[in-house]
Amino acid sequence: MPNDLGHNWRPKGSPRSPEVAMPSWPIAIGRGLRMQCPACGQAPIFQGYLKVNAECAACAAPLGRVPSDDAPPYITLLVSLHVIAVILVLADRNGHMSALTAVWIFVPLIIILELLLLRPVKGMVIAVLLKVDMLRKKQPMRPPNG
Numbered sequence: 479m480p481n482d483l484g485h486n487w488r489p490k491g492s493p494r495s496p497e498v499a500m501p502s503w504p505i506a507i508g509r510g511l512r513m514q515c516p517a518c519g520q521a522p523i524f525q526g527y528l529k530v531n532a533e534c535a536a537c538a539a540p541l542g543r544v545p546s547d548d549a550p551p552y553i554t555l556l557v558s559l560h561v562i563a564v565i566l567v568l569a570d571r572n573g574h575m576s577a578l579t580a581v582w583i584f585v586p587l588i589i590i591l592e593l594l595l596l597r598p599v600k601g602m603v604i605a606v607l608l609k610v611d612m613l614r615k616k617q618p619m620r621p622p623n624g
């Protein structure tokens with residue numbers, strides 16, 4: 479279909495209409511942090527702990543095509559290790575905590591914090607990427623094997 483200029487092609491970098499109608503930034507990010515579909519807020523993003531549903535069960539937003547990849551673990555580590563560092567410094571202000579005690583206290587604390595933060599952070603990253611319309615290309619339907 480020809481565009482406004484009568485051409486059939488779209489210049490690289492020109493705006494295009496987003497695939498998914500999205501709410502405002504605060505609403506989309508809030509829904510992502512609550513692990514609900516950022517577009518509608520009616521259905522969960524995940525099936526299981528971190529497996530993303532291919533599509534939203536309520537609005538069919540293509541959640542499975544959002545390339546969140548390594549960003550959620552990176553952000554989770556960045557935030558949680560800074561929090562742990564502050565707690566560690568405050569807990570050992572007088573410098574009498576042994577290294578073994580610190581390991582026994584803070585390694586489980588780090589693991590728990592990572593596991594608690596990873597899902598909401600991944601939901602938030604999916605919300606941001608869906609809001610900026612950054613999606614993987616649709617895969618052509620594969621014929622069933624054998």
Ligand SMILES: [Zn+2]
Nearest residue numbers: 515518534537
């Ligand atoms: Zn939805």
